[in-house]
Amino acid sequence: MLSFIVRRFAATLVVLLVASFIVYQLTAISGDPLAEIRASRDPNTQDRLRYLTGMLDLDVPPFLRYFYWLGGAAGCLVGRCDLGVSIAKGESLVTEALAGAIASTLQLIILATVLSILVGVAVGMTTALRQYSGYDYSVTFFAFVFYSLPIFWVAVLLKEYGAIRFNRFLADPTFGPWALTLIPLLLALIITGIAGGRLKTRIRVFLMSLVLSATLLVSLNITGWLTSPSIGMVGVVLLTALIAGVVLLLSTGFGQRRAVYVVGSMAIATGAMWLPGQYLFYYLQGPLGIVAIISIMAAIGVGLALTFGGDARVQIAKIAGLVGGLGGLVLVIDEAMQYWSTYLDLIPLKTGFVSTIGAVTPTIGREENMWLSLLDSYAHLILPTAALMIVSVAGYTRYARASLLEVLNQDYIRTARAKGLNERTVIVRHAFRNAMIPIATIIAFDISGLIGGAIITERVFAWDGMGALFSKGLNAVDVNLVMGFFLVTGLLAVIGNLVADLLYTALDPRIRVN
Amino acid sequence: MAKKKRNDDTQLNSEISIEQRETEGLSLGTIVRRRFLAHRAAIASLIALAVITLLAFTSVGIVIGGNGSLITDPNTGRLAVDGFRVPGWWTYNWYENYDILNPGGTPTMTLWPLSPGEHPFGQDTLGKDIFARVMRGTQQSLTVIFLVGLISTVLGVVIGSIAGFFRGWLDSLLMRFTDTIIIIPTLVLGAVLGRTFGGNAWSLGILLGLIAWTGLARLVRAEFLALREREFVDAARVAGASNFRIIFRHILPNSIGVIVVNATLLMSAAILIETSLSFLGFGITSPDISLGQIISEYNEAFKTRPWLFWYPGLFIVVIALAINFVGDGLRDAFDPRQRRLPRTDGAIQDLKRLIGKRRAGK
Numbered sequence: 001m002l003s004f005i006v007r008r009f010a011a012t013l014v015v016l017l018v019a020s021f022i023v024y025q026l027t028a029i030s031g032d033p034l035a036e037i038r039a040s041r042d043p044n045t046q047d048r049l050r051y052l053t054g055m056l057d058l059d060v061p062p063f064l065r066y067f068y069w070l071g072g073a074a075g076c077l078v079g080r081c082d083l084g085v086s087i088a089k090g091e092s093l094v095t096e097a098l099a100g101a102i103a104s105t106l107q108l109i110i111l112a113t114v115l116s117i118l119v120g121v122a123v124g125m126t127t128a129l130r131q132y133s134g135y136d137y138s139v140t141f142f143a144f145v146f147y148s149l150p151i152f153w154v155a156v157l158l159k160e161y162g163a164i165r166f167n168r169f170l171a172d173p174t175f176g177p178w179a180l181t182l183i184p185l186l187l188a189l190i191i192t193g194i195a196g197g198r199l200k201t202r203i204r205v206f207l208m209s210l211v212l213s214a215t216l217l218v219s220l221n222i223t224g225w226l227t228s229p230s231i232g233m234v235g236v237v238l239l240t241a242l243i244a245g246v247v248l249l250l251s252t253g254f255g256q257r258r259a260v261y262v263v264g265s266m267a268i269a270t271g272a273m274w275l276p277g278q279y280l281f282y283y284l285q286g287p288l289g290i291v292a293i294i295s296i297m298a299a300i301g302v303g304l305a306l307t308f309g310g311d312a313r314v315q316i317a318k319i320a321g322l323v324g325g326l327g328g329l330v331l332v333i334d335e336a337m338q339y340w341s342t343y344l345d346l347i348p349l350k351t352g353f354v355s356t357i358g359a360v361t362p363t364i365g366r367e368e369n370m371w372l373s374l375l376d377s378y379a380h381l382i383l384p385t386a387a388l389m390i391v392s393v394a395g396y397t398r399y400a401r402a403s404l405l406e407v408l409n410q411d412y413i414r415t416a417r418a419k420g421l422n423e424r425t426v427i428v429r430h431a432f433r434n435a436m437i438p439i440a441t442i443i444a445f446d447i448s449g450l451i452g453g454a455i456i457t458e459r460v461f462a463w464d465g466m467g468a469l470f471s472k473g474l475n476a477v478d479v480n481l482v483m484g485f486f487l488v489t490g491l492l493a494v495i496g497n498l499v500a501d502l503l504y505t506a507l508d509p510r511i512r513v514n
Numbered sequence: 515m516a517k518k519k520r521n522d523d524t525q526l527n528s529e530i531s532i533e534q535r536e537t538e539g540l541s542l543g544t545i546v547r548r549r550f551l552a553h554r555a556a557i558a559s560l561i562a563l564a565v566i567t568l569l570a571f572t573s574v575g576i577v578i579g580g581n582g583s584l585i586t587d588p589n590t591g592r593l594a595v596d597g598f599r600v601p602g603w604w605t606y607n608w609y610e611n612y613d614i615l616n617p618g619g620t621p622t623m624t625l626w627p628l629s630p631g632e633h634p635f636g637q638d639t640l641g642k643d644i645f646a647r648v649m650r651g652t653q654q655s656l657t658v659i660f661l662v663g664l665i666s667t668v669l670g671v672v673i674g675s676i677a678g679f680f681r682g683w684l685d686s687l688l689m690r691f692t693d694t695i696i697i698i699p700t701l702v703l704g705a706v707l708g709r710t711f712g713g714n715a716w717s718l719g720i721l722l723g724l725i726a727w728t729g730l731a732r733l734v735r736a737e738f739l740a741l742r743e744r745e746f747v748d749a750a751r752v753a754g755a756s757n758f759r760i761i762f763r764h765i766l767p768n769s770i771g772v773i774v775v776n777a778t779l780l781m782s783a784a785i786l787i788e789t790s791l792s793f794l795g796f797g798i799t800s801p802d803i804s805l806g807q808i809i810s811e812y813n814e815a816f817k818t819r820p821w822l823f824w825y826p827g828l829f830i831v832v833i834a835l836a837i838n839f840v841g842d843g844l845r846d847a848f849d850p851r852q853r854r855l856p857r858t859d860g861a862i863q864d865l866k867r868l869i870g871k872r873r874a875g876k
Contacts, residue, residue: 011690012693012697014690015690015693015694015697016697018690018694019694019695019697019698022694023698023702023703026703026706026710027706030706030709030710031709031710144838144839145831145835147834147838148782148786148830148831148834148835148838149831149834150789150790150793150809150827150830150831150834151790152789152790152793152806152809152810152813153809153823153827153830153831156809156813156823159816160816160817198864199864199868200864455701455702455705455794456701456790456793456794459794470702470705471794474705474709474796482706485702486702489699489702490697490698493697494697
């Protein structure tokens with residue numbers, strides 16, 4: 001195994017070296033980095049030219065200059081990184097420019113990737129289970145549409161409709177008669193499509209979801225919840241109960257009495273923790289408080305399950321721990337929401353919650369209050385994340401659907417059904433896990449590719465990350481900056497490839513690395 | 515005698531499945547064509563593509579040769595495009611400024627009564643006709659798609675088949691080369707190259723074609739690795755066929771499904787990459803135009819003049835979507851496992867049964 005990893009790594013390292021050489025040469029010949037200075041009429045142009053030429057070794061042909069750069073980059077292996085000086089960034093060090101950019105891009109990409117995987121896999125797998133239904137056809141159609149959307153075009157539309165108009169709506173959030181009829185109808189249609197079944201069940205599901213969603217919207221109108229959204233103790237209990245229901249549905253089902261009792265009591269436990277949680281957040285400022293509440297809730301879940309779980313206590317402990325952790329997350333969100341109106345007041349020009357530009361609002365003292373800075377990051381992340389997600393969700397939906405359909409046609413699924421397992425166990429235990437194998441490897445590949453794809457999103461939303469670094473560097477023929485960008489994406493690609501290989505062998509015992 | 519033969523036939527037929535019976539005695543081409551023609555979305559997309567292509571190339575005419583830059587015609591003193599221009603049936607062109615007809619240049623197209631008016635897609639601040647610009651942009655984008663599809667398919671097939679067929683050191687060398695290109699994000703490589711060599715549709719199409727073949731090469735190689743072990747290859751070799759003949763006459767036709775489907779998907783990716791690069795300013799650049807370049811130019815005008823933004827975007831989406839659907843139709847047509855059986859359960863069937871019962875009751 002180890003020799004396999006080493007061999008793979010060595011091979012990809014050579015590939016990375018050659019690729020970096022190509023990028024270096026192509027960038028170097030793409031223009032003259034000193035063109036702007038040469039054209040200026042400043043009297044000390046000559047000195048400046050000489051100075052920059054010496055600093056960037058421009059008198060050395062690019063073919064040799066690459067090895068100077070490589071020598072500096074090789075220093076990273078022993079902890080002394082020297083990626084050169086960037087002229088596009090005011091003669092600052094490339095390593096410094098990269099450090100800030102990586103953090104801000106990773107923030108964007110990690111959130112977008114995690115959400116796309118969750119949404120894409122969930123949607124894709126439900127379409128596979130309802131193959132050739134109206135729901136399947138409509139999802140397939142929309143996946144194709146999303147896949148064909150140019151991201152720069154969507155981003156501009158998102159800015160207008162997702163931010164500016166939506167903020168205007170949030171300023172006076174009441175649903176008109178049209179919205180009150182159309183939204184519940186649409187929701188009911190979607191839910192009916194996912195639920196499937198015979199005509200009678202469908203009609204029942206449709207009517208139920210229609211009434212439920214209409215009531216929800218009307219009560220939102222009456223209570224004015226959207227003007228000052230909060231969850232509160234009751235909301236925490238309801239939300240955790242909902243999470244518990246979903247987790248139970250996917251894991252043990254509602255047949256196991258003990259599991260239902262233990263996991264159900266987690267909803268009440270989370271509600272009971274609401275008041276102590278307020279004190280905890282008051283005394284434990286910073287991210288420590290978040291970690292503390294989530295682990296406390298998970299521990300309560302595991303403890304409850306181990307005490308009352310009976311014979312299946314270990315299995316129930318896993319589920320209850322998960323529900324507890326998610327309940328803790330609900331408490332965290334509840335706490336952040338309490339700062340909603342404070343945050344809205346701090347936004348300059350009162351443009352509204354969803355922000356269209358940059359990654360932070362500078363006027364908000366981010367260091368002083370973690371909750372405000374959390375809300376601020378969230379407000380800035382919504383749009384770029386949505387833009388990045390649209391394309392990747394479409395892709396994952398297609399992969400997940402194809403993968404689950406492939407697995408469902410296998411003989412071992414027929415065997416599992418034949419020996420009398422219920423449908424949930426067949427799907428979740430036997431089909432889902434095997435369907436995830438190819439998807440896991442695709443995900444590993446995708447993460448490296450996403451940084452490249454974020455170039456356009458960052459441009460449209462004025463996000464100061466890796467993509468902005470690249471465009472800036474290429475526009476100024478700043479070879480060092482472009483190479484810094486490439487080094488990061490290239491290394492991520494190498495790691496992604498390796499992880500994909502290892503995941504494949506780890507998840508699928510049939511595959512031997514040699 | 516005749517009776518016995520029929521007996522043999524039924525004996526033979528009973529051994530093949532229902533799916534096979536439907537396609538019995540048909541050539542692969544016929545089966546694929548029939549399946550493809552049954553895919554309604556793919557056929558509709560193919561027609562839409564044909565209409566768009568025809569519209570784009572005939573409306574504003576084409577330019578043959580030249581470098582696409584704008585020059586002032588010495589005889590008339592008007593702007594003209596470098597190269598030989600074949601005029602189209604549309605009265606306006608994409609580079610001249612006209613008098614602004616509607617206030618602000620809003621589109622003259624009306625749905626009721628349906629009439630395009632003088633400037634159906636509106637005008638920009640200088641009075642340029644947006645319909646002509648979008649048509650020219652579509653031309654350029656279609657040219658890029660075509661070039662990328664052609665070049666990268668040829669490259670991918672040749673490299674993939676050589677690597678898969680000969681294996682050994684040639685395979686490792688070619689695959690490491692493929693890995694090298696893959697590791698550089700396509701958008702990054704396209705931007706770096708486009709800045710130096712790009713500018714117009716032909717150069718951008720050629721250079722994107724030179725970097726987009728990698729995925730196809732890997733797939734073709736995998737296909738060849740599997741097919742070269744099959745009996746028909748041994749048979750061909752025993753019969754004395756040359757390597758060249760085995761590759762192109764025996765193995766390649768068997769992997770045509772993978773190639774055609776992926777070439778289509780590559781072309782739908784090509785229009786998105788081309789428009790993205792042009793949007794960033796590294797692809798097709800002014801004075802030449804493409805759909806992405808138009809959006810980039812009018813990016814800030816969305817609030818005041820949304821039509822400058824809607825129409826080019828709409829054409830990108832429709833073209834990409836149509837190509838994707840054609841690819842989907844081809845995949846279904848080539849995949850022998852894709853076999854749709856009519857559903858016997860579900861709500862629609864229930865409804866039909868219900869209606870049937872009602873009728874019978876009456």
